[in-house]
Amino acid sequence: MFKQCLIVLSVCGAACSAVPVSAAGNGPASAPSSAPLAEQALGGTRLVAALRTGGYVIYFRHTATDFSKNDSAMTGVDDCVNQRPLNEQGRRDAIQIGQRIRELRLAGGDVLASPMCRTMEHARLTFGRATPAAAMREREAGDFPGLKLLLANPVDKGSNRWLFGHGTPFRTVAGPPQLAEGEAVVLRPLGQGWRVEARLRVEDWATLPADGPRAPGGRRQ
Numbered sequence: 001m002f003k004q005c006l007i008v009l010s011v012c013g014a015a016c017s018a019v020p021v022s023a024a025g026n027g028p029a030s031a032p033s034s035a036p037l038a039e040q041a042l043g044g045t046r047l048v049a050a051l052r053t054g055g056y057v058i059y060f061r062h063t064a065t066d067f068s069k070n071d072s073a074m075t076g077v078d079d080c081v082n083q084r085p086l087n088e089q090g091r092r093d094a095i096q097i098g099q100r101i102r103e104l105r106l107a108g109g110d111v112l113a114s115p116m117c118r119t120m121e122h123a124r125l126t127f128g129r130a131t132p133a134a135a136m137r138e139r140e141a142g143d144f145p146g147l148k149l150l151l152a153n154p155v156d157k158g159s160n161r162w163l164f165g166h167g168t169p170f171r172t173v174a175g176p177p178q179l180a181e182g183e184a185v186v187l188r189p190l191g192q193g194w195r196v197e198a199r200l201r202v203e204d205w206a207t208l209p210a211d212g213p214r215a216p217g218g219r220r221q
Contacts, residue, residue: 034175035175048208057161062086071084094121095125097205115134137169147169152192
């Protein structure tokens with residue numbers, strides 16, 4: 001349990017100490033599916049309003065990559081020459097997603113990325129900043145305990161936690177279906193787990209309405 005807390009505290013500070021850990025010391029349990037249930041799914045103006053209010057975790061798999069290259073010869077996570085990089089489409093998509101997030105006036109917050117070059121680049125192209133989070137890809141006995149805590153740890157209203165990672169770790173802890181490159185999942189963190197409320201492919205960001213519901217008094221939220 002102590003080791004597991006250290007994994008996340010090293011990434012996001014003392015706030016992570018509030019995450020409840022099971023008595024067995026295994027943290028939140030893995031989920032069987034990362035598809036939102038119909039009765040819980042958010043979309044359209046409801047999704048935009050929720051992400052403006054904050055309190056959510058948004059997990060991206062990095063955008064499109066150049067599969068003619070791989071990571072087999074890399075000497076470390078900062079060895080970008082010997083990793084599979086974003087391709088030009090992936091870079092364009094990352095920039096456009098960031099522009100759409102700003103147009104929609106979604107709440108910001110922590111921007112954490114797997115320290116691999118493609119995930120860091122995606123985060124920086126989208127937000128202009130990123131903090132490397134080794135916990136997002138550290139594997140222990142076939143599990144990703146640090147990633148589970150980043151998905152489950154509550155987020156204060158007024159901000160969101162934006163995560164940029166890989167498909168395999170997310171599928172391992174949150175279940176299928178596999179994320180497409182550039183696809184994002186919106187989760188409500190619940191402390192001992194999370195609830196999936198939306199999945200967004202790259203093209204879905206353009207369909208979200210910029211005008212949210214009106215707040216009391218007629219002012220738009």
